[in-house]
Amino acid sequence: MFDVFALGPTGWGDEMLMGAVMTVLVSSSSLLLGITIGIIFAACKLSNFFILRAIAEVYTTIIRGIPELLVIYLLFFGGSSAVMYLAKIFGYMGYIELNAFTIGTIAVGAISGAYSTEVIRGAVNSVPKGQFEVGKTLGLSGYSLYGKVIFPQVARIALPGIGNVWQITLKDTALISVTGLVEIMRQSRIAAGSTHEPFIFYTAAIILYLLITRLSNIFFDIAEKKYSKGYVSKEAI
Amino acid sequence: MRFDLMYESFFKIVEGIPLTLQVVSISTILGIFLAVAVALMRISGSKFMSLPAYYFVYLIRGTPLLLQLYFVYYGLSQFEFIRESILWPLLKEPYWCGIITLTISTGAYSSEIIRGGILSVSKNYIEASDALGLSQVKTFMLVTLPITVRQALPAYGNELILMVKASSLISIVTLMEITGIARTIISKTYAPVEIFLVAGSIYLAINFIIVIFVNLAERRLGIEKATQGL
Numbered sequence A: 001m002f003d004v005f006a007l008g009p010t011g012w013g014d015e016m017l018m019g020a021v022m023t024v025l026v027s028s029s030s031l032l033l034g035i036t037i038g039i040i041f042a043a044c045k046l047s048n049f050f051i052l053r054a055i056a057e058v059y060t061t062i063i064r065g066i067p068e069l070l071v072i073y074l075l076f077f078g079g080s081s082a083v084m085y086l087a088k089i090f091g092y093m094g095y096i097e098l099n100a101f102t103i104g105t106i107a108v109g110a111i112s113g114a115y116s117t118e119v120i121r122g123a124v125n126s127v128p129k130g131q132f133e134v135g136k137t138l139g140l141s142g143y144s145l146y147g148k149v150i151f152p153q154v155a156r157i158a159l160p161g162i163g164n165v166w167q168i169t170l171k172d173t174a175l176i177s178v179t180g181l182v183e184i185m186r187q188s189r190i191a192a193g194s195t196h197e198p199f200i201f202y203t204a205a206i207i208l209y210l211l212i213t214r215l216s217n218i219f220f221d222i223a224e225k226k227y228s229k230g231y232v233s234k235e236a237i
Numbered sequence B: 001m002r003f004d005l006m007y008e009s010f011f012k013i014v015e016g017i018p019l020t021l022q023v024v025s026i027s028t029i030l031g032i033f034l035a036v037a038v039a040l041m042r043i044s045g046s047k048f049m050s051l052p053a054y055y056f057v058y059l060i061r062g063t064p065l066l067l068q069l070y071f072v073y074y075g076l077s078q079f080e081f082i083r084e085s086i087l088w089p090l091l092k093e094p095y096w097c098g099i100i101t102l103t104i105s106t107g108a109y110s111s112e113i114i115r116g117g118i119l120s121v122s123k124n125y126i127e128a129s130d131a132l133g134l135s136q137v138k139t140f141m142l143v144t145l146p147i148t149v150r151q152a153l154p155a156y157g158n159e160l161i162l163m164v165k166a167s168s169l170i171s172i173v174t175l176m177e178i179t180g181i182a183r184t185i186i187s188k189t190y191a192p193v194e195i196f197l198v199a200g201s202i203y204l205a206i207n208f209i210i211v212i213f214v215n216l217a218e219r220r221l222g223i224e225k226a227t228q229g230l
Helices: A013-046 A050-065 A068-089 A100-125 A129-137 A142-179 A184-195 A198-227 B003-014 B017-042 B047-062 B065-078 B094-119 B123-131 B136-173 B178-189 B192-220 B223-229
Strands: none
Touching: A013 A050, A013 A100, A013 A142, A013 A184, A013 A198, A050 A100, A050 B136, A050 B192, A068 A100, A068 A142, A068 B136, A068 B178, A068 B192, A100 A142, A129 A142, A142 A184, A142 A198, A142 B065, A184 A198, A184 B065, A198 B047, A198 B065, B003 B178, B003 B192, B017 B047, B017 B094, B017 B136, B017 B192, B047 B094, B065 B094, B065 B136, B094 B136, B123 B136, B136 B178, B136 B192, B178 B192
């Protein structure tokens, strides 16, 4: 029963593992894009300009209210033509086609960006105002204020939330399989189809996802400990 | 922008709304029963009850819904004994596979919401109703449950929206609900932006209505007052 998972050309073991690697790659790049988007839109939501706040609000409302699958279809069918349209403005007339990895990263990144926005906004809001004031009183500004004083505190508060966003992102990448990117989901479909053993391969896929979840939980626990170093909660005092 | 196409496709996509709502409401209702059962198992205190419930929730929350759907739709039908069992009339229909998968999924997620709600009920209330001589069942029905509903409702509202979004996946197993119809039109007309706007607005409208109803229910139950008082 397990020889279908043999490594090499006789079994699907190595293909499934490559699928898992692809899932991790596309999830991590989506999360990075998502956090970048999250920082930008969190800044918009916290800004004093009404227009910036409204744009960020519309973005998060739309993404959180519309099925992920629709967003992926939009980029899958419309992504290349949008890029070509932009390229035309800059004078490039050739044909551009985005590969499934890029489209997937942009789509899932846009989705996880909306969730990251809320996490980061909440974290920035929960840094006490006094911290900014004290920093300024000490004559800090720019990188030394935001990089050395504010960021470590935001990171500590945001990390558990980012851990949740990572879980959502990881699971959302399964939807990219509809665009043809060969990650766990797609690979197990292919294997199930050609061996007529769907039960075994979907079970294997479930195990792979649970393993990735488990490993990333350990990673986030370590990161949370690192960023909580030197922090004493109010209850402890 | 091709507004004529948007106008035309609007009436086609609207035809998918009943199926979306039907699948969402059937699985939500079935899911509540599952969720309460799982939540009670988790807080039962007995390991034989709480461990299976814990692993069930871990399994469902740790894997993508699409994979669960494939597992139920393609994975189970591989076995002879399932094809000969009495469940086969259900399991061979993509419609019922969708409902089963969504029910299991929302059951796992909402069990955590309900568990959190039950755990948030202060011990003092339980002791007070003990002192008043209420039986365990009566305590649960008259004290724990009403407070749990109040506590869990805001989070449950989010879960309902997630369910509406999740129902779009059943289009992948050939069901023609909102997303399924939208996808067909996109691949025929190659106008992804227009169709996305139409289908997306329909989903936003549905979710907006849900938010209004949940807010009404929250006000009705006096959630602001209750959370202030606790």
